[in-house]
Amino acid sequence: MTAAWLLIMSVADIRSKRVPVWMLGIGALGAAGVLLYEGVNGELNGWQVCRGLIPGVILLAAAFATGKAGQADGVIVILLGVLMGYDGCIAAALSGLFLLSLFSGILLALRRVKRNTKIPFVPFLTAGWLVAALGRWSLY
Numbered sequence: 001m002t003a004a005w006l007l008i009m010s011v012a013d014i015r016s017k018r019v020p021v022w023m024l025g026i027g028a029l030g031a032a033g034v035l036l037y038e039g040v041n042g043e044l045n046g047w048q049v050c051r052g053l054i055p056g057v058i059l060l061a062a063a064f065a066t067g068k069a070g071q072a073d074g075v076i077v078i079l080l081g082v083l084m085g086y087d088g089c090i091a092a093a094l095s096g097l098f099l100l101s102l103f104s105g106i107l108l109a110l111r112r113v114k115r116n117t118k119i120p121f122v123p124f125l126t127a128g129w130l131v132a133a134l135g136r137w138s139l140y
Contacts, residue, residue, distance in 0.1 A: 013120035019072035052081030096128030
């Protein structure tokens with residue numbers, strides 16, 4: 001379900017450079033469902049959930065402070081932190097940032113974009129999530 005959610009938001013981000021708020025709501029409901037399920041089964045670790053929020057809160061604070069990042073990007077990373085935990089969220093976010101910087105560097109070298117051109121982050125975050133998810137599955 002996370003993959004479908006991220007893919008739909010990626011398409012929206014590419015097309016309109018905006019993420020629909022209702023899609024963030026769906027992600028929040030999914031994250032709440034995961035927390036409820038883990039709480040009922042006694043698997044919920046509040047400390048791990050709080051740690052998972054850190055990368056998204058930092059990105060959201062950067063979005064408010066500088067305006068260089070999208071606020072929806074921060075919310076999405078917060079929700080991924082709830083779903084994946086701290087390690088998975090960091091892996092997804094850093095993989096996405098690496099892929100974005102690589103793509104941006106190539107476009108800059110080819111003179112397809114300028115330094116201040118806004119490039120959607122959600123598609124790269126989706127790719128980073130995929131890298132983190134596949135990396136986690138390969139360990140088991």
